[in-house]
Amino acid sequence: MDRAKLLTAVREKQPLVHHLTNWVTIYDCAQLVKSLGASPVMAHAPEEAAEMASIASALVLNIGTLTTDFIESMKLAASAANVRGVPVVLDACGAGATPYRDRMVVSLIESVRIDIIKGNASEIARVAGESVKTRGVDAGAVRGDLAGIAVELSGERNCVVVITGKEDIVAGGGALFRIGNGHEMMSRVVGTGCMAASAIGTFAGVCPEDLPGAAVEGLVCFEVAAELAVEEARGPGSFRELLFDKLASLTEGEVSSMRKVSR
Amino acid sequence: MDRAKLLTAVREKQPLVHHLTNWVTIYDCAQLVKSLGASPVMAHAPEEAAEMASIASALVLNIGTLTTDFIESMKLAASAANVRGVPVVLDACGAGATPYRDRMVVSLIESVRIDIIKGNASEIARVAGESVKTRGVDAGAVRGDLAGIAVELSGERNCVVVITGKEDIVAGGGALFRIGNGHEMMSRVVGTGCMAASAIGTFAGVCPEDLPGAAVEGLVCFEVAAELAVEEARGPGSFRELLFDKLASLTEGEVSSMRKVSR
Amino acid sequence: MDRAKLLTAVREKQPLVHHLTNWVTIYDCAQLVKSLGASPVMAHAPEEAAEMASIASALVLNIGTLTTDFIESMKLAASAANVRGVPVVLDACGAGATPYRDRMVVSLIESVRIDIIKGNASEIARVAGESVKTRGVDAGAVRGDLAGIAVELSGERNCVVVITGKEDIVAGGGALFRIGNGHEMMSRVVGTGCMAASAIGTFAGVCPEDLPGAAVEGLVCFEVAAELAVEEARGPGSFRELLFDKLASLTEGEVSSMRKVSR
Numbered sequence: 001m002d003r004a005k006l007l008t009a010v011r012e013k014q015p016l017v018h019h020l021t022n023w024v025t026i027y028d029c030a031q032l033v034k035s036l037g038a039s040p041v042m043a044h045a046p047e048e049a050a051e052m053a054s055i056a057s058a059l060v061l062n063i064g065t066l067t068t069d070f071i072e073s074m075k076l077a078a079s080a081a082n083v084r085g086v087p088v089v090l091d092a093c094g095a096g097a098t099p100y101r102d103r104m105v106v107s108l109i110e111s112v113r114i115d116i117i118k119g120n121a122s123e124i125a126r127v128a129g130e131s132v133k134t135r136g137v138d139a140g141a142v143r144g145d146l147a148g149i150a151v152e153l154s155g156e157r158n159c160v161v162v163i164t165g166k167e168d169i170v171a172g173g174g175a176l177f178r179i180g181n182g183h184e185m186m187s188r189v190v191g192t193g194c195m196a197a198s199a200i201g202t203f204a205g206v207c208p209e210d211l212p213g214a215a216v217e218g219l220v221c222f223e224v225a226a227e228l229a230v231e232e233a234r235g236p237g238s239f240r241e242l243l244f245d246k247l248a249s250l251t252e253g254e255v256s257s258m259r260k261v262s263r
Numbered sequence: 264m265d266r267a268k269l270l271t272a273v274r275e276k277q278p279l280v281h282h283l284t285n286w287v288t289i290y291d292c293a294q295l296v297k298s299l300g301a302s303p304v305m306a307h308a309p310e311e312a313a314e315m316a317s318i319a320s321a322l323v324l325n326i327g328t329l330t331t332d333f334i335e336s337m338k339l340a341a342s343a344a345n346v347r348g349v350p351v352v353l354d355a356c357g358a359g360a361t362p363y364r365d366r367m368v369v370s371l372i373e374s375v376r377i378d379i380i381k382g383n384a385s386e387i388a389r390v391a392g393e394s395v396k397t398r399g400v401d402a403g404a405v406r407g408d409l410a411g412i413a414v415e416l417s418g419e420r421n422c423v424v425v426i427t428g429k430e431d432i433v434a435g436g437g438a439l440f441r442i443g444n445g446h447e448m449m450s451r452v453v454g455t456g457c458m459a460a461s462a463i464g465t466f467a468g469v470c471p472e473d474l475p476g477a478a479v480e481g482l483v484c485f486e487v488a489a490e491l492a493v494e495e496a497r498g499p500g501s502f503r504e505l506l507f508d509k510l511a512s513l514t515e516g517e518v519s520s521m522r523k524v525s526r
Numbered sequence: 527m528d529r530a531k532l533l534t535a536v537r538e539k540q541p542l543v544h545h546l547t548n549w550v551t552i553y554d555c556a557q558l559v560k561s562l563g564a565s566p567v568m569a570h571a572p573e574e575a576a577e578m579a580s581i582a583s584a585l586v587l588n589i590g591t592l593t594t595d596f597i598e599s600m601k602l603a604a605s606a607a608n609v610r611g612v613p614v615v616l617d618a619c620g621a622g623a624t625p626y627r628d629r630m631v632v633s634l635i636e637s638v639r640i641d642i643i644k645g646n647a648s649e650i651a652r653v654a655g656e657s658v659k660t661r662g663v664d665a666g667a668v669r670g671d672l673a674g675i676a677v678e679l680s681g682e683r684n685c686v687v688v689i690t691g692k693e694d695i696v697a698g699g700g701a702l703f704r705i706g707n708g709h710e711m712m713s714r715v716v717g718t719g720c721m722a723a724s725a726i727g728t729f730a731g732v733c734p735e736d737l738p739g740a741a742v743e744g745l746v747c748f749e750v751a752a753e754l755a756v757e758e759a760r761g762p763g764s765f766r767e768l769l770f771d772k773l774a775s776l777t778e779g780e781v782s783s784m785r786k787v788s789r
Contacts, residue, residue: 279661279662279664281662286549289549289550290550290551290553290554290716290717293550293716294715294716294762294763297714297715297716297762298714298761298762298763302661302662302664303662303716304620304623304662304663305548305549305550305590305591306591306620306623306624306662307591307593308591308592308593308594308626310594310626311623311624311625311626311627314624314625314626315623315624315662318623318661318662319662503763504763504764504766504767505763505764506763507761507762507763507766508759508760508761508762508763508764509761510761511714511761511762511763512760512761
């Protein structure tokens with residue numbers, strides 16, 4: 001599918017995006033999907049997580065407020081998604097903050113097929129086996145080449161790897177993309193990282209045949225809307241509100257004129 | 264009680280509205296109640312759900328992110344509410360999306376007295392036994408006469424039935440009401456359906472002797488505030504903020520001049 | 527540390543503030559911390575609650591939507607915080623509403639060291655053993671001298687006691703402070719009480735050696751920002767948004783010129 005047309009495809013196909021996510025930003029993830037014109041659903045009961053995943057177009061897993069039972073529901077949902085070919089996005093939220101998170105992420109990755117792993121620098125570095133520390137859910141310092149870490153993890157796990165930050169990195173299918181969109185304000189608002197994963201999942205839901213492309217376009221649209229929101233925002237409160245407004249009114253023209261993607 | 268005075272009654276009596284609701288829109292349900300001038304509380308622990316329900320003026324149950332344990336707490340709360348004559352509202356959120364949801368809704372309806380069942384077209388049709396599909400938590404297509412389905416379910420379950428949509432239908436006490444208020448924007452914002460149930464519960468808390476009337480007035484006030492919010496909104500983000508502002512400043516005059524209710 | 531410089535210290539040190547809090551206002555607590563320039567994290571799994579607490583600068587416990595398992599995780603987190611000398615703040619949200627809440631609060635206070643107990647009038651009076659009733663999570667009437675109750679509880683439990691209301695009372699270290707900042711609008715917005723506890727925790731994270739001072743300054747900064755937000759707010763929705771904006775742009779000058787603290 002023409003990548004430049006993915007935003008329109010999201011609005012026309014209105015993919016159902018199933019989430020097993022954290023309790024802090026669950027509203028923001030749902031409204032992000034809704035603002036893009038798609039349909040969010042959150043259902044974590046083990047009795048239905050799999051069934052909901054199999055009627056969905058994409059599944060987004062976020063371990064921000066994980067528990068062991070919750071991870072088990074994620075496995076049930078992801079296994080069902082795997083069977084149906086529904087793309088699975090994992091936000092490794094907080095990986096590197098505690099050994100428990102690291103164990104749960106590894107357990108997830110080795111139990112089910114994760115199509116796209118997304119995190120900040122220290123989260124992804126930790127998933128890749130580096131000895132780094134994540135400060136709660138905020139990125140810690142990472143030595144060395146982030147792009148190299150993304151490419152290696154992508155090859156090792158045969159999935160798309162997304163590292164969000166001042167510059168976002170998307171590695172997958174042998175290709176490497178760098179995205180220069182976004183704004184520092186996003187780091188001062190809770191949930192922008194989680195919403196980025198939901199945006200990626202929403203685009204993956206209409207473009208399962210090109211997941212690196214879906215990840216890039218989902219991030220670009222989200223971050224272009226964020227740049228438009230920052231222009232009018234007076235702080236993190238008004239930014240959050242404007243972000244949902246701008247996502248809903250975002251045009252292909254705005255995206256194509258503002259996109260900063262390099263290979 | 265004079266239906267036109269219910270909004271004033273809510274602000275004067277400030278009913279305590281207990282919720283066992285979903286984790287996506289729990290803030291919105293609480294702020295909806297607070298903006299109307301009433302007092303929300305959310306407490307789901309089985310050790311206290313019943314006690315909290317018995318000191319409340321109304322109980323709102325919403326199965327959006329249900330689990331089996333959570334449904335058990337709902338039964339404890341509703342049983343206590345039933346004993347005290349506290350009106351119980353059930354938002355059949357997502358009924359028709361998975362067999363598990365359908366089983367849990369039936370289990371609730373058959374274990375405790377539900378005074379008002381509210382949902383979108385496919386959720387209520389599913390509760391009424393129709394073979395329809397709900398798309399996550401968004402309404403699916405329903406063949407046939409919605410009003411007929413509402414009236415039949417109302418008689419069969421001896422409760423008020425509310426179907427929200429472009430036109431809302433309220434069936435109860437042998438009467439049928441159609442509400443033309445609201446705006447398409449509401450379908451682009453997460454939580455408007457859940458808030459509608461909380462509005463109905465809040466009004467039921469001051470008018471338990473006329474639940475169909477309370478459901479109609481709660482919906483009308485909520486949707487008139489939404490119409491006022493849309494006039495100034497630039498999208499779903501600003502709409503949500505304005506909705507809470509307009510609910511707090513809503514006057515009986517605005518409601519009576521804008522209400523669109525037919526029998 | 528110079529109390530007047532605590533806001534600057536928060537922004538420079540960016541303390542990690544760990545929360546085990548309620549599901550209604552969890553976003554607001556996180557964004558409050560983020561808007562102040564600090565770093566929030568929420569993690570309640572028993573396998574990691576303690577570890578997260580030991581890498582944090584402060585721990586905030588809020589029982590708003592408590593369950594027995596959740597209280598157990600709070601004990602694990604608080605015990606680890608106690609060992610590391612990480613300040614622990616308890617928001618006795620809803621104490622006095624049900625016997626279960628009262629039992630859980632006592633169980634917490636007697637199992638771990640709580641450094642700062644915060645609540646509204648009836649919540650704190652209940653913790654102090656008075657026979658009062660809290661209306662869900664809204665303050666009920668309390669006879670007698672609130673300051674006396676705070677001072678007595680502070681001495682009895684050897685901790686700082688904070689009573690929020692039209693006038694806030696902070697008792698600790700043999701001192702008593704009265705804070706006149708804030709605005710009635712705060713009582714019409716869900717989560718302001720919870721955010722007050724998070725503000726106290728954030729300031730305690732950079733000033734563990736003077737917890738009464740941290741509690742006072744945290745409250746003053748939060749309530750001065752609220753006063754600034756009210757000036758532009760049109761209701762509870764816009765107030766919430768403006769509160770996060772004003773917290774992010776708050777200056778020491780605004781705080782020192784608007785602070786109303788008496789001993």
